[in-house]
Amino acid sequence: MxxxxxxxxxxxxxxxxxxxxxxxxxxxxxxxxxxxxxxxxxxxxxxxxxxxxxxxxxxxxxxxxxxxxxxxxxxxxxxxxxxxxxxxxxxxxxxxxxxxxxxxxxxxxxxxxxxxxxxxxxxxxxxxxxxxxxxKLVPFEGKEVISFFDFGFLFGLMLVAYMVFSLGLVTGMEGIKFSVKRYRGLTAVVFFALAVFLYIRFFQQGKVALDFLGHISVTLSGQIELAPFVYTILMGVIFMIIGLVVYEKRAEI
Structure with a gap:
């Protein structure tokens, strides 16, 4: 540590x-x-x-x-x-x-x-x-208004999912890129395209598989599913692990 x-x-x-x-x-x-x-x-x-x-x-x-x-x-x-x-x-x-x-x-x-x-x-x-x-901020069913806590939690969850996914994607790109001596830029682009394709391709299946996580109540939009956020985070972690492992084992210095 x-x-x-x-x-x-x-x-x-x-x-x-x-x-x-x-x-x-x-x-x-x-x-x-x-x-x-x-x-x-x-x-x-x-x-x-x-x-x-x-x-x-x-x-x-x-x-x-x-x-x-x-x-x-x-x-x-x-x-x-x-x-x-x-x-x-x-x-x-x-x-x-x-x-x-x-x-x-x-x-x-x-x-x-x-x-x-x-x-x-x-x-x-x-x-x-x-x-x-x-x-009042945004009425919900004519009664509720979104609090800063609800607003911050919703957008904070979006921020965490985006940060983990984007940084995981970049880590994967950099790990793959430095594992080869030539065409590093092209290699990174290919990994990026493949990773985004896989993310989109299995998005629906991932949502269904993680549907057991349920919903959370947010005043702004009623209830929102946790599955899309968790799926995005998991995919980001997978890409990050790929990048870290490849960089550790295969980086060409």
């Missing part, structure tokens, strides 16, 4: 400027979006001004979605481009520990950014609700 923590800190320090830039970008987009939404009055709500105001918050969500996969790929490739991967392979720790530290650092940044985006979306929804019909 001490070795993992030391590697985690090392990865965090090595990429702190890039991570800080991404987080500041997300914070900036969200703050600016909230300011713009606050400026939208009742008479401007249905005009062209409101879509322009909300687009900044949506843009921050897209930035969050794209950042972790690219940052993880950058963390893998930076060591090979700088030729410091020899030092990583010389460490007296398994390579999967080194790579898990990379994943953990990027995931940490993603969850911090996700918390910012989810909170901003909730505040934006409150402002929209105030413009529409007063202080």
């Amino acid at each position: 001490k070795q993992f923590f030391a590697l985690y800190v090392k990865e965090l320090k090595a990429n702190k400027i890039l991570f800080l830039f991404v987080l500041l970008l997300i914070v900036g987009l969200n703050v600016y979006g909230l300011i713009q939404i606050e400026k939208v009055s009742q008479e401007h709500f249905s005009s062209n001004r409101f879509p322009v105001a909300i687009i900044w918050t949506i843009l921050s969500a897209f930035s969050l979605a794209l950042s972790p996969p690219f940052l993880l790929a950058h963390a893998f490739n930076a060591e090979w481009k700088s030729e410091t991967h020899y030092q990583m392979f010389a460490l007296p720790v398994p390579q999967y520990t080194v790579n898990l530290a990379k994943i953990a650092v990027v995931a940490s940044m993603g969850f911090v950014g996700g918390g910012i985006v989810i909170s901003t979306f909730y505040l934006s929804m409150i402002q929209i609700a105030n413009l529409l019909s007063g202080p």
Whole structure:
């Protein structure tokens, strides 16, 4: 555990400027979006001004979605481009520990950014609700309104599923890519296409197999199934394990 923590800190320090830039970008987009939404009055709500105001918050969500996969790929490739991967392979720790530290650092940044985006979306929804019909957020069967806990749980579950799947997919791509000496880019693309195909191909079967997990009650949409989220997480874990094992056993240095 001490070795993992030391590697985690090392990865965090090595990429702190890039991570800080991404987080500041997300914070900036969200703050600016909230300011713009606050400026939208009742008479401007249905005009062209409101879509322009909300687009900044949506843009921050897209930035969050794209950042972790690219940052993880950058963390893998930076060591090979700088030729410091020899030092990583010389460490007296398994390579999967080194790579898990990379994943953990990027995931940490993603969850911090996700918390910012989810909170901003909730505040934006409150402002929209105030413009529409007063202080209540989204009515459910005319009685219930979604709380921050329900909202955060729903979107937090979506965030966890996306993060595990996307980071697992990238880990698999990088592990397969560095297991060959030639056509690494093509190899990564082929793995990506195959992984996405398999995910989609078995999505329905996976949902049915995991249907025993049942539903959870969320005020915004009544009940939602857990199976799609768990299936997505499991597929991400499988891709991640493939990448870690192949990188450990077959990486060409």
